[in-house]
Amino acid sequence: xxxxxxxxxxxxxxxxxxxxxxxxxxxxxxxxxxxxxxxxxxxxxxxxxxxxxxxxxxxxxxxxxxxxxxxxxxxxxxxxxxxxxxxxxxxxxxxxxxxxxxxxxxxxxxxxxxxxxxxxxxxxxxxxxxxxxxxxxxxxxxxxxxxxxxxxxxxxxxxxxxxxxxxxxxxxxxxxxxxxxxxxxxxxxxxxxxxxxxxxxxxxxxxxxxxxxxxxxxxxxxxxxxxxxxxxxxxxxxxxxxxxxxxxxxxxxxxxxxxxxxxxxxxxxxxxxxxxxxxxxxxxxxxxxxxxxxxxxxxxxxxxxxxxxxxxxxxxxxxxxxxxxxxxxxxxxxxxxxxxxxxxxxxxxxxxxxxxxxxxxxxxxxxxxxxxxxxxxxxxxxxxxxxxxxxxxxxxxxxxxxxxxxxxxxxxxxxxxxxxxxxxxxxxxxxxxxxxxxxxxxxxxxxxxxxxxxxxxxxxxxxxxxxxxxxxxxxxxxxxxxxxxxxxxxxxxxxxxxxxxxxxxxxxxxxxxxxxxxxxxxxxxxxxxxxxxxxxxxxxxxxxxxxxxxxxxxxxxxxxxxxxxxxxxxxxxxxxxxxxxxxxxxxxxxxxxxxxxxxxxxxxxx
Amino acid sequence: xxxxxxxxxxxxxxxxxxxxxxxxxxxxxxxxxxxxxxxxxxxxxxxxxxxxxxxxxxxxxxxxxxxxxxxxxxxxxxxxxxxxxxxxxxxxxxxxxxxxxxxxxxxxxxxxxxxxxxxxxxxxxxxxxxxxxxxxxxxxxxxxxxxxxxxxxxxxxxxxxxxxxxxxxxxxxxxxxxxxxxxxxxxxxxxxxxxxxxxxxxxxxxxxxxxxxxxxxxxxxxxxxxxxxxxxxxxxxxxxxxxxxxxxxxxxxxxxxxxxxxxxxxxxxxxxxxxxxxxxxxxxxxxxxxxxxxxxxxx
Numbered sequence: 077x078x079x080x081x082x083x084x085x086x087x088x089x090x091x092x093x094x095x096x097x098x099x100x101x102x103x104x105x106x107x108x109x110x111x112x113x114x115x116x117x118x119x120x121x122x123x124x125x126x127x128x129x130x131x132x133x134x135x136x137x138x139x140x141x142x143x144x145x146x147x148x149x150x151x152x153x154x155x156x157x158x159x160x161x162x163x164x165x166x167x168x169x170x171x172x173x174x175x176x177x178x179x180x181x182x183x184x185x186x187x188x189x190x191x192x193x194x195x196x197x198x199x200x201x202x203x204x205x206x207x208x209x210x211x212x213x214x215x216x217x218x219x220x221x222x223x224x225x226x227x228x229x230x231x232x233x234x235x236x237x238x239x240x241x242x243x244x245x246x247x248x249x250x251x252x253x254x255x256x257x258x259x260x261x262x263x264x265x266x267x268x269x270x271x272x273x274x275x276x277x278x279x280x281x282x283x284x285x286x287x288x289x290x291x292x293x294x295x296x297x298x299x300x301x302x303x304x305x306x307x308x309x310x311x312x313x314x315x316x317x318x319x320x321x322x323x324x325x326x327x328x329x330x331x332x333x334x335x336x337x338x339x340x341x342x343x344x345x346x347x348x349x350x351x352x353x354x355x356x357x358x359x360x361x362x363x364x365x366x367x368x369x370x371x372x373x374x375x376x377x378x379x380x381x382x383x384x385x386x387x388x389x390x391x392x393x394x395x396x397x398x399x400x401x402x403x404x405x406x407x408x409x410x411x412x413x414x415x416x417x418x419x420x421x422x423x424x425x426x427x428x429x430x431x432x433x434x435x436x437x438x439x440x441x442x443x444x445x446x447x448x449x450x451x452x453x454x455x456x457x458x459x460x461x462x463x464x465x466x467x468x469x470x471x472x473x474x475x476x477x478x479x480x481x482x483x484x485x486x487x488x489x490x491x492x493x494x495x496x497x498x499x500x501x502x503x504x505x506x507x508x509x510x511x512x513x514x515x516x517x518x519x520x521x522x523x524x525x526x527x528x529x530x531x532x533x534x535x536x537x538x539x540x541x542x543x544x545x546x547x548x549x550x551x552x553x554x555x556x557x558x559x560x561x562x563x564x565x566x567x568x569x570x571x572x573x574x575x576x577x578x579x580x581x582x583x584x585x586x587x588x589x590x591x592x593x594x595x596x597x598x599x600x601x602x603x604x605x606x607x608x609x610x611x612x613x614x615x616x617x618x619x620x621x622x623x624x625x626x627x628x629x630x631x632x633x634x635x636x637x638x639x640x641x642x643x644x645x646x647x648x649x650x651x652x653x654x655x656x657x658x659x660x661x662x663x664x665x666x667x668x669x670x671x672x673x674x675x676x677x678x679x680x681x682x
Numbered sequence: 683x684x685x686x687x688x689x690x691x692x693x694x695x696x697x698x699x700x701x702x703x704x705x706x707x708x709x710x711x712x713x714x715x716x717x718x719x720x721x722x723x724x725x726x727x728x729x730x731x732x733x734x735x736x737x738x739x740x741x742x743x744x745x746x747x748x749x750x751x752x753x754x755x756x757x758x759x760x761x762x763x764x765x766x767x768x769x770x771x772x773x774x775x776x777x778x779x780x781x782x783x784x785x786x787x788x789x790x791x792x793x794x795x796x797x798x799x800x801x802x803x804x805x806x807x808x809x810x811x812x813x814x815x816x817x818x819x820x821x822x823x824x825x826x827x828x829x830x831x832x833x834x835x836x837x838x839x840x841x842x843x844x845x846x847x848x849x850x851x852x853x854x855x856x857x858x859x860x861x862x863x864x865x866x867x868x869x870x871x872x873x874x875x876x877x878x879x880x881x882x883x884x885x886x887x888x889x890x891x892x893x894x895x896x897x898x899x900x901x902x903x904x905x906x907x908x909x910x911x912x913x914x915x916x917x918x919x920x921x922x923x924x925x926x927x928x929x930x931x932x933x934x935x936x937x938x939x940x941x942x943x944x945x946x947x948x949x950x951x952x953x954x955x956x957x958x959x960x961x962x963x964x965x966x967x968x969x970x971x972x973x974x975x976x977x978x979x980x981x
Contacts, residue, residue, distance in 0.1 A: 079687040148842070150823040151816045153869045160687045162867060174844055181846035290685070301700040306733035314730070316697045316848070345696075346731025355685050357696035357729070370704055394844050408849050411704070467847045476853035478843040 079160035080287050083179040083212065085203035086189030091220045095189065095258035096152055096165050097130025099279065102265040103154045130259075149179045158283045173206060173427055173441040174394040177481060180210035181467060184288050187216045187278070188239075192225045192255070196238045198428040201246065205430055208247040209390055209443070209483065211463050214288075215243060216281050217253040223260060227270040246430070254278050290354040295379035296320035296328070297457070297465060299410035300372045304359060312343070312359040313368055315411065318464035320376060322360060323351035327377035330368050331455035336377060337362040371412030373455045373465075381455035381465075384487035388422070392443050395472060395479035397599075399438040399446075400566050402573040404603035405479065407450065409468035415451035415606065416470065417573075422446060436566045438480075447488070459483035473606070474599045506586030510544045514583040515680055516608055520595040520655060521618030522647045523633055524625035526664045526672075530618060531592040533673035538680070543588055548575055550593045563644040569600055576604035583612060588680065596646050598653040616676060617658035622647045624665060688876055695722075695864035696729040697848055698827055702809050702862050703729075703736050705852035709809035709862075712798075713739035713759065713766065715751045716928045717884050718813030718865055720758070721873055724882050725864065727762050737811070738765040742801060744793040745770060746781060746930035748906050754885040769804070771797035781932045782911060789930070799835055808854060811862045817869045827866045833857035870926075871951055878944040888947070890924040890939040901935035 086092040152163040164179030166172070180186065186207040190200055204215065217239050225231045236253045243251050254263055255273055262268025265279045276284065297319040304312040322328075326339045340363045342352050352358045360374065368374070375381055393399050399418060407416035422445040424435035438444045459466030470480040507514050517534070519527040531547050538545045554561070558574055561567040572595055582589040595601050605613045625647070626634040637645035644650040655661075660679050662672045685693070699722075702709045711726060713719045726735045739759055747755075759766040774792040781789040802810060816823045826842050828850040843851050852860055865873070877884065895902045896916050903910070905918055910932060912918075923936030924947075941947040 077687055078684055079690065148824045151867065152823060153817050153867070155869075155871075178844045178846050287684075301697070302704045304730060304733040310732060312732070314700055316693060343731070345692075345728035353685070355690060355693055357693040357700070359731070406853070408851065463847065467849070469844075469846060469849045469851060471851055471853055476851070476855065478845075478849075478851045481844065481846045 077155075077158070077160060078287055079162065080185060080282060080285060081162045081164070081183050082185040082187060082216075082282070083164040083166055083176070083183040083207070084187045084189065085166060085176060085207065086220075087191070087197060087199040090189040090191050091258045092189055093165060094130045095187070095218065095220070095256075095264065095278075096163055098258050098261050098264050099163075100152060100154055101130060102261060103156055103279070149175045156279065156283060161282065173202070173443070174392055174481075176203060176206050177210055177392045177394075180207050180212050181463075181481070183207070183210075183212050185214045185216060185282075185285050186212045187218055189218050189220050189258075190235055190239070192219050192221050192228075192231055192235065195235050196242060200239070201242055201429075202427045204242060204248055205246040205427065206392075206443075209392075211459060211483070213247070213249040214285060215248050215251045216278065216285070217251055218258075218278060219253060219255045220258050222255045222268070222270065223257040223262070227255070227268075227272075229270070229272045232273075252281055254281060291319045291462070292321055292353045294319045294354075294461075295376040296322045296326065296374075297376075297381070297462065298322060298358070298360065298374040299412070299465065300368055300370055300374060301411050302370055303368065310361070311365075312361050313374065314357070314359045315374075316357045316464075317352055317354050318410070319354050319462055321351050321353045322358070322374075328362070328374050329377045329380045330366055331373045331375055331380055332383045332453055333367065333372065334383075335366045337364055337366050339363075371410070371414075371454075373410060375455065381457055382487055383453045384456045385450040385453040386419075386447065386488040387456055388445065388447055388485045388488065389468070389482040390425075390443060390485060391418075391438065391446050391470070391480050391482040393438040393440055393480045395477055396440055397472065397475075397479070398440075398565075399442075399444075399470075399480060400569045401437075401446075402566070402570040403599060404473055404573075404606065406471040406473060407448070407468055408471060409454065409484075410465050412454055413471075414454060417449050418446045419449045420447040436564070445485070446482075448482075456484060456487045458486055460485075472599070473602050503584050503586065506584070510586045512543050512586070512588065513681070514586050515588045515612060515614060516579045516583050516591060516604075517589065517614045517616060517676065517680060518579075518591045518593070518595065518601065518604060519616045519618055520593065520601060520658075521620060522622055522625045522652060523594060523645070524628050524630055525618045525620035526662075526669060527592040527594075527618045529669050530616075530662065530673050530676065531590045533669055534676045534680075535590055537673060537677045538588060541677075544586065545588045545590065546582055547590045547592060548579060548582075553578075563650070565597075568596065572597070572600040572604065576600075576607055579604070580607045583608065594646050594652070596650065596652045598655065601655065614660065614679060615655060615658045616660045616662060616679075617655045618662050618664060619654075620664045688872065688879060691868055691872055692725065692728075692876065694848070694867065695725050698850065698862060698864040699726055699729040699737075699811070701828075701850050701852065702811060705850070706809040706860070708805070708807050709737050709811065710740045710767075710802075710805060710807045711737050711811040712813075713741050713755075714813065714928070715741065715747065715755050715885060716813070717877060717888060718815065718873060720884055721876060721882060722811065722813050722864060723759060723762055723764065724880060726764065735764050738767055740767045740769065740801060740805070740807075740810070742794055742797045743768050743770045744789070744797070744930045745775060746789070746793075746906075746909075746932055748885075748887055748904070748928060748931045748934075750887050751885055751928055758883060767805070769797060769801035771800060780909070781930065782909070786933045790933075793930075802835070802859065807859065809852065809860045809862055811864065813865050814863050815865050815868050815870070815873075825863065825866070827863050828852055829861040829863065830854070831859045831861060835859065837861075871948070874944060874948050874951060878948060884944075885928060887925045887928055889942045890922050890946075891942065892920045893923050893936065894918040895921050895923060895936060902938070903934075904931055904936060906931040 084092045150165045154161050166176045166179040219232050219235050232255045256263040263277050298315045298317050300313045301315040340361045342349055343359045401418050404417050407414050421435050423432040424444045457465035466484040468482050469478050472479040519531050521527050535545050535547050558571050561571045579589045579591050636642050637648040646652050771793050779792045826845045893904055895904050924939045925936050941950045
């Protein structure tokens with residue numbers, strides 16, 4: 077037997093959970109003890125008076141039962157003699173767009189619920205569009221609460237016509253419609269009261285719907301999960317075949333390295349097989365020693381993937397911290413993890429109307445079209461070609477939260493052509509010439525905390541020792557390189573990104589770079605650190621309480637900020653995230669700048 | 683030929699196990715000796731063959747497992763060639779925690795939940811694999827396959843990481859951990875069909891046999907040893923029973939059954955109308971009890 081995964085979409089009161097509860101009940105998946113619990117819960121929290129509230133079968137979290145809403149994706153399972161089903165029950169509120177995207181990512185089909193009394197609503201459009209965005213092109217339109225409009229055929233036909241027009245504009249390819257009453261169970265698993273409707277029930281539609289089979293016809297793609305080396309003579313590559321078939325004797329290309337090889341064996345669960353197909357978890361060996369590691373893709377030699385480090389994608393944002401261009405994230409695609417930056421938000425898309433809007437950032441539940449740039453080129457498939465390889469998540473570098481999800485639309489050609497030149501003179505050569513170890517020393521702290529004073533003393537001390545140094549100072553850089561930037565969060569992020577990149581080039585040149593920037597965001601400091609080799613980056617927290625900074629107020633800025641003349645002034649009306657574990661913390665209330673500078677020089681070492 | 687539902691469930695579970703091995707430094711598989719974790723053990727071996735599984739098993743021993751369970755535990759993982767580690771909450775033993783005196787909640791909390799926390803801390807495990815399925819219980823229906831736990835080992839249902847496609851985000855800070863559930867999308871029936879297809883050996887308690895039981899509060903308990911005092915009027919009688927889940931024997935009720943093979947169990951389940959956790963005394967608390975226990979760190 078095969079299986080169908082589907083998602084249910086509808087607005088708050090359209091009756092999704094009731095519909096699923098009904099399906100579980102009517103296909104006998106709900107057991108006696110669960111039904112007894114349901115009767116208890118219905119009496120306590122139910123919204124149906126004396127009757128059973130089937131929604132309570134699926135609304136699992138305490139908060140949901142109390143509020144009578146669904147706030148997270150719940151997965152449910154049932155089967156009929158014809159098919160197994162996995163259901164993602166998704167919340168309908170706008171603020172849970174991210175959960176709907178999650179449920180849609182693995183769905184073959186969507187049930188879209190519409191309340192017969194209300195018709196097609198902006199939410200209906202939003203849900204359908206999100207489904208199409210995530211690759212769900214097949215919809216079962218359930219026109220619910222037909223009993224409340226007296227099973228009026230014209231109402232049904234009107235909604236079906238209206239939805240068909242909508243489906244076409246958002247990219248839903250196949251629509252079938254059923255008039256139902258989820259509460260009473262009409263036309264769900266058994267025929268309802270309307271004589272005029274002779275079509276299949278909802279369940280019959282589900283049993284007959286085409287399952288978009290895994291693509292076994294396309295070119296073979298195996299994202300490598302891990303390398304198995306039980307002993308010297310065996311080197312196997314484990315992974316789930318994302319597309320096509322792989323057989324012994326097939327010529328393959330390891331991507332992105334570009335090494336060719338021939339498949340020597342294919343095994344499933346320790347048993348050798350002639351060939352494997354998409355969806356199977358396999359282990360392959362190659363006929364020759366190749367450097368293959370997690371994240372690589374073993375592709376059919378005849379049809380490799382393009383390799384690129386820049387691409388365009390639709391992104392659904394899922395985190396409370398907004399997506400800001402320039403900020404670094406971990407991108408996970410296939411089995412690969414790579415550092416990534418959103419270089420540009422082309423536009424934000426209004427989820428209700430799909431209108432394009434200019435945007436400087438994406439907030440939680442926003443959807444946008446963005447350009448991404450990766451730290452290294454990777455084999456890249458579009459989402460259209462492969463759901464398994466063209467979908468990715470973005471992970472926050474500080475909190476490790478899954479901050480966003482995206483689908484690859486197309487690669488950018490310039491990425492394929494720009495190759496980092498491997499110079500024969502490298503950082504080590506330049507550093508040796510200067511007889512020093514390059515370093516990036518990053519002073520962070522409030523305005524007026526004493527960063528520049530200490531950085532200048534450190535530089536003087538280093539130069540006296542014959543070192544080659546440079547100070548990058550916030551004020552100076554803002555007068556030149558970054559004079560196009562202001563003080564909004566997005567501009568601050570970009571400001572720090574540029575400075576970090578400049579510091580990296582200077583370290584590459586063999587210098588000891590002293591960066592003196594407020595750098596209020598922990599994420600950007602972490603992103604800066606990640607540009608450097610371990611030990612190369614030293615974070616120095618110049619820890620001066622704001623009252624002390626304000627009483628010094630060397631540049632008169634605090635007075636201006638207090639007077640409301642400077643918006644976004646760190647510490648007054650913009651946040652400063654204190655470093656939790658700096659390499660060095662300098663308490664300027666406890667020692668003179670000279671003493672503190674010496675501590676920094678000692679920390680820099682040789 | 684399209685892959686069957688079972689083929690896909692197997693492949694997806696193996697994918698999750700391999701992700702755990704790839705993403706974590708020190709993972710462990712929580713082995714409860716039941717059918718689900720024995721199925722996991724079978725999948726673990728398949729996932730890494732021909733290499734030996736890089737993940738050891740960990741059993742949180744409540745000291746009230748069935749005797750047959752202990753025999754199975756000491757024999758079967760070794761047959762698969764997998765290392766088994768055992769942890770007992772010694773403080774609980776020292777404090778004389780007795781299910782018949784302190785009750786099911788206290789005993790489970792001390793010997794299982796606290797025992798698990800101790801073992802995870804002692805072993806420094808950053809990921810614990812479990813056999814939980816989403817069809818078991820309502821709050822589990824919403825749990826992720828990689829379920830993030832903060833440094834206090836708590837589950838925060840509102841702060842779960844979105845999980846799309848087969849992307850499992852296992853990035854954590856020191857002290858945080860992940861519970862991984864490769865069988866999330868399996869139902870009880872799927873597990874049995876897979877056991878039948880693969881010929882997986884199970885503890886004999888799953889199969890119907892004449893066993894001495896005491897009926898107490900509507901539950902058929904097997905008096906596994908002398909630690910269970912009989913109440914006034916209770917006596918042991920022989921009944922043909924089997925167990926749908928294997929927990930601590932004082933809290934795990936048997937069901938009367940004739941099913942003494944996997945095939946007969948499947949046939950029986952097809953006609954049964956009670957859920958498998960019904961015999962578990964711990965679930966019969968108010969509606970959110972499992973959610974609360976999970977927040978506190980219960981598996």
